[in-house]
Amino acid sequence: MTGQGHGRLTKRLLLLVALMFGFAFALVPLYNVFCQVTGINGKTGGPVAATLVEPEDKNRLITVQFVAYINEGLPWEFRPDVTEVKVHPGERKLVHFYAKNRASGDIVAQAVPSVAPGLGAKYFHKIECFCFHQQHLAPGQEVEMPLLFFLDTALPDDIQTLTLSYTLYNLSVRGSS
Structure with missing residues (x-):
């Protein structure tokens, strides 16, 4: 060549x-x-307008479970205030998650949601969610973070339980101690 x-x-x-x-x-x-x-992989969408909430389907009752995880190395406490609620499709439901910074410095974190089964994510709508914003907590600071959601009335009949899990990730530039 x-x-x-x-x-x-x-x-x-x-x-x-x-x-x-x-x-x-x-x-x-x-x-x-x-x-x-x-709706594959349980990824949920962004905020929806509260005006899009449909009339409640009183004939169905869906169990929604809440799980919280902390990504490795984040010295926070993070948990749902309730681990399970019963919801009619179309019904607005408000729950809270608790977070506390146990580090000696400020930390910024972000929660990433996932819904199981994955198909259910398409029908899980958040009106207000702490996951839409980064959470900045000073040392020792604790907060109650709201989640206002509803389930679409088109949720398939074979889905009786949805699990919403959040993983909290450290976005701070410097490591925490």
Whole structure:
């Protein structure tokens, strides 16, 4: 192979690497859109307007369970105030989660939700949620964080229980101690 041939091959390989790198970055947003549209992987959508709440379906009662996890290395206490509620589809329900910063410095955290079964995420609508905002807590500070939600009346009949779990992640630049 000549010097020109090596140069062309090198340029093509670099272009291929750049395209693969770009594709890898595009996968995350594409995956998120796919999950939001299909409800796969339990990803919930963003806030919905309170005016979109439908009339209650008093003929059905769904169990909604709440679970809280803390990502490794985050020195917070984090839990739901209640672990389970019964809700009619279309009924607005307000619950709270508790968080406390046990570190000696300020920490900013963000909660990421997931719904199981994954198909149920499409029917779980949050009007207000602490997960929409970063939580900034000073040392020793504790807060009650609201979650106002409703279940879509189109929730499939075979879904009788939904589990909403939140994982809290440390967004602070510096490590906490």
